Amino acid sequence: MDSFTNPKATIYSVSQLNRNVKSLLEQNFFSIQVTGEISNLSRPASGHLYFSLKDDRAQVRCALFRSQAQRLKFIPENGLQIQASANVSLYEARGDYQLIINQMQETGDGALRRAYEQLKAKLDAKGLFSPEHKQQLPLLPKSIGIITSPSGAAIRDILSVLARRFPGIPVIIYPVMVQGNEAKYEINQAIITANQRKECDVLLLARGGGSLEDLWAFNEEMVANAIYKSQLPIISGIGHETDTTIADYVADLRAATPTAAAEHCTPDGQQWLGQFMAYEQRLSQLIKNTLQQTTQHLDWLTKNLQLQHPGKQLENKSQRLAELELRLTNKIKNQLNQAQAKLTTHHAQLWQYNPAHTLQRLKSEHLALNNRLNMHINNKLHEQQEKLGHLSQTLNIVSPLATLHRGYTLSTDEQGKLISTTQQVSIGQIIQTRLATGSISSQIQEINHE
Missing domain, CATH: 3.40.50.2300 (Response regulator)
Known part of the structure; x- marks a missing residue:
C-alpha cells in the first residue's frame, strides 16, 4: 500500500515540510563547529555575508549576519580556511540547507x-x-x-x-x-x-x-x-x-x-690545531734565536768584563797616565819656548818704542817752539804798538774833541741828533751844546737862516 491509497498518511505542503525540516535540523545540530574553505563569497548592501564553506568533497551554504560580521578580526576572502561556530538551519523559501554562522576565525597557515x-x-x-x-x-x-x-x-x-x-x-x-x-x-x-x-x-x-x-x-x-x-x-x-x-x-x-x-x-x-702547530714552530724558532742572541751577548759581556778587570784597567790607566804626562811635559816646554820667543820680540818692540827717547825729543821741540812763539809774540806786539801809536795820532787829528779844543762846539737836539742846519731847529727848542770841556743847554730864541 502506498501513500496514495493509504487514507491515514500525512500529507505535507511544501511550506510545512520545509518548516518541519528546519525545526528538526536546528534541534539536532545546535551550535556545531565546522571547518572549511570560503568560496562564492557575496557582500550585499545589507551588510550580511553569504558564502559557501567547502572541502575537497562537499560544500554547504552559509550566512553571517551583519551584527556578527562587524565583530570579525579579519576580512573574509575566497580561499581562506576558517573554523566557524554555527547553527544548522534551512531557508524555507527555497528549501536550501544552510549554516547560520555565529563566530568564525582563520585557521591554517594564513592565520598563523x-x-x-x-x-x-x-x-x-x-x-x-x-x-x-x-x-x-x-x-x-x-x-x-x-x-x-x-x-x-x-x-x-x-x-x-x-x-x-x-x-x-x-x-x-x-x-x-x-x-x-x-x-x-x-x-x-x-x-x-x-x-x-x-x-x-x-x-x-x-x-x-x-x-x-x-x-x-x-x-x-x-x-x-x-x-x-x-x-x-x-x-x-x-x-x-x-x-x-x-x-x-x-x-x-x-x-x-x-x-x-x-x-x-x-x-x-x-x-686551531694548525694554528697551534704554527705557533709552536714560531715559538721554537723564537727560543732558538733568543738563546743564540743571549749566548752572543754573554760572550760579549765576558770579553767586556775581562777588559774592565781592575788590574787591566789599572794597567791601561797607568799607560795612559804616562802618555798624558809625556804629552803634558812636551806641551809645557813648547808653550815656554813660545812664550820666551814672544817675550824677546816684545822686549825689542818695547825698547824701540821707549817713551823716554820720545819724551826727550818732544821736550827739545817744545822748548824750540816756545822760544819761537815768544819771539813771534814780542815781534807782533811791537808791530801792533807801533800801529796803534800811528792810528792814535791819525784819530786825534780827525777827532771832534780836537776840534772842540780849537774853540768849536757841537749841538744836538732832544734825540741826540747832531744839528748841522737851521732847518733842524725851531724857536723855543732846547738844544745841547758840547764844549771842549762839559756841555750846556740853551733855548733857541731867534733863528737866522743866512
Whole structure:
C-alpha cells in the first residue's frame, strides 16, 4: 500500500515540510563547529555575508549576519580556511540547507602567518630585534648548552658537529618539547634555568624543519622575551634555511640550520690545531734565536768584563797616565819656548818704542817752539804798538774833541741828533751844546737862516 491509497498518511505542503525540516535540523545540530574553505563569497548592501564553506568533497551554504560580521578580526576572502561556530538551519523559501554562522576565525597557515607578522612588528617596535642588544659570542666556550628535543634528529646532528669540530668542549642538554601547546613553556623555563645555573657560557636553541605550525613554539612572545632577557648569548638554529622564526630575530646570532648553529658556537679544532702547530714552530724558532742572541751577548759581556778587570784597567790607566804626562811635559816646554820667543820680540818692540827717547825729543821741540812763539809774540806786539801809536795820532787829528779844543762846539737836539742846519731847529727848542770841556743847554730864541 502506498501513500496514495493509504487514507491515514500525512500529507505535507511544501511550506510545512520545509518548516518541519528546519525545526528538526536546528534541534539536532545546535551550535556545531565546522571547518572549511570560503568560496562564492557575496557582500550585499545589507551588510550580511553569504558564502559557501567547502572541502575537497562537499560544500554547504552559509550566512553571517551583519551584527556578527562587524565583530570579525579579519576580512573574509575566497580561499581562506576558517573554523566557524554555527547553527544548522534551512531557508524555507527555497528549501536550501544552510549554516547560520555565529563566530568564525582563520585557521591554517594564513592565520598563523598573520599572527606571526603582527607579533614581529610588535616586538620590533619594542626593540627586541635591536642590533645594539646582541651579545658577543665567546671565542672558545667553556661549556655549551643545547635547548632542544632529546629525541629529534637535530640533537644528533649538533652533537656530531661538536664532536668533529672541538670534542673537548663539555655539552649540557636541556631537554624540551619543540612542538605543541606545552613547548613554549618548556623552552621558556629551559632558558631561565640555564641562566640561573650558569653551567655554560653559550646556549644553542634548535630544532629540525617543519611547517609554520610545527615551528610555532618559536614564534611565541613568551619565548622571545626569554631570549631577550637571557644573560647568556643564544644562537638559534631552527628549521631549514628558508624558515625564519621570531626567535631567530631576537637571538644574538641566527644560524640557517641546527648544524650551522653548532658550527657557529665552536671553533674549528683542526684549524686551531694548525694554528697551534704554527705557533709552536714560531715559538721554537723564537727560543732558538733568543738563546743564540743571549749566548752572543754573554760572550760579549765576558770579553767586556775581562777588559774592565781592575788590574787591566789599572794597567791601561797607568799607560795612559804616562802618555798624558809625556804629552803634558812636551806641551809645557813648547808653550815656554813660545812664550820666551814672544817675550824677546816684545822686549825689542818695547825698547824701540821707549817713551823716554820720545819724551826727550818732544821736550827739545817744545822748548824750540816756545822760544819761537815768544819771539813771534814780542815781534807782533811791537808791530801792533807801533800801529796803534800811528792810528792814535791819525784819530786825534780827525777827532771832534780836537776840534772842540780849537774853540768849536757841537749841538744836538732832544734825540741826540747832531744839528748841522737851521732847518733842524725851531724857536723855543732846547738844544745841547758840547764844549771842549762839559756841555750846556740853551733855548733857541731867534733863528737866522743866512
